Amino acid sequence: xxxxxxxxxxxxxxxxxxxxxxxxxxxxxxxxxxxxxxxxxxxxxxxxxxxxxxxxxxxxxxxxxxxxxxxxxxxxxxxxxxxxxxxxxxxxxxxxxxxxxxxxxxxxxxxxxxxxxxxxxxxxxxxxxxxxxxxxxxxxxxxxxxxxxxxxxxxxxxxxxxxxx
Amino acid sequence: xxxxxxxxxxxxxxxxxxxxxxxxxxxxxxxxxxxxxxxxxxxxxxxxxxxxxxxxxxxxxxxxxxxxxxxxxxxxxxxxxxxxxxxxxxxxxxxxxxxxxxxxxxxxxxxxxxxxxxxxxxxxxxxxxxxxxxxxxxxxxxxxxxxxxxxxxxxxxxxxxxxxxxxxxxxxxxxxxxxxxxxxxxxxxxxxx
Numbered sequence: 001x002x003x004x005x006x007x008x009x010x011x012x013x014x015x016x017x018x019x020x021x022x023x024x025x026x027x028x029x030x031x032x033x034x035x036x037x038x039x040x041x042x043x044x045x046x047x048x049x050x051x052x053x054x055x056x057x058x059x060x061x062x063x064x065x066x067x068x069x070x071x072x073x074x075x076x077x078x079x080x081x082x083x084x085x086x087x088x089x090x091x092x093x094x095x096x097x098x099x100x101x102x103x104x105x106x107x108x109x110x111x112x113x114x115x116x117x118x119x120x121x122x123x124x125x126x127x128x129x130x131x132x133x134x135x136x137x138x139x140x141x142x143x144x145x146x147x148x149x150x151x152x153x154x155x156x157x158x159x160x161x162x163x164x165x
Numbered sequence: 166x167x168x169x170x171x172x173x174x175x176x177x178x179x180x181x182x183x184x185x186x187x188x189x190x191x192x193x194x195x196x197x198x199x200x201x202x203x204x205x206x207x208x209x210x211x212x213x214x215x216x217x218x219x220x221x222x223x224x225x226x227x228x229x230x231x232x233x234x235x236x237x238x239x240x241x242x243x244x245x246x247x248x249x250x251x252x253x254x255x256x257x258x259x260x261x262x263x264x265x266x267x268x269x270x271x272x273x274x275x276x277x278x279x280x281x282x283x284x285x286x287x288x289x290x291x292x293x294x295x296x297x298x299x300x301x302x303x304x305x306x307x308x309x310x311x312x313x314x315x316x317x318x319x320x321x322x323x324x325x326x327x328x329x330x331x332x333x334x335x336x337x338x339x340x341x342x343x344x345x346x347x348x349x350x351x352x353x354x355x356x357x358x
Contacts, residue, residue: 053197054209
């Protein structure tokens, strides 16, 4: 019986081959059992097409769009860090590196190689030790701590949003 | 007013930053997505949560949608995974999802309700009642096939199955639905006598 049903459902759904379709058409025309079953399944198929869809609540679209807006509002913190902060940090490190490079080059002493570097213009190199006072060092460390806290905050926020998502 | 644009056009507009276009997409598919969610969750509150979550997830990964398949097929695959995750979160173990006994309760509740509303019933009422009594997988496949305008291949794509597996599952689901429908109609006839 199942075989007949399976064949007939395939016939109704149009999922059988052209040859099978021809064979089943002939069976429906000639065989009473096939004809009766076919009529029954056809009626059932018609019933299945009348299945009703459930209606979501009235505010469904609004709620979805609100959810998306809320997610958008959170996104800049997560995915797009402030470019000015990145540029500021880059400038800070670049200036530090340049200062260190100038200071090292100015104080370099290579007697073994006997290389004489003649600077065409008389370059006045500032004495950096004059500037490396206690408050400057403290300020340097303070900025480092602030940057560290900023990065840690970013890390914690990312972790929190990843958990919520 | 719903837009007459195709799903793909609405997606392109959404990706260009037009959120209203996505609202139109939601309006277009919400009924079916909600119905699928109901087939899994059985409770309106849960279905609402699943359906909402599914549309938000779809929005989030809209840029990754390959336009080779239908948007609806892609969306229904999200419904399926979202519903599965939701059910797992709700600590409903797989036995109870697949266990037909779980739905006997629903069945008997519905039957009790039926007696008081005999005059309002039609064949379509019993059919929808029978669908509610089916296992989620059966109910989803039948709903997708008859109401979702999805081919066997597309259903397979959405549910992560081979088209042939879907064909077999659809056949069995239709048989179970037929049995439940007949049982409900028989029960109703007895009540009327």
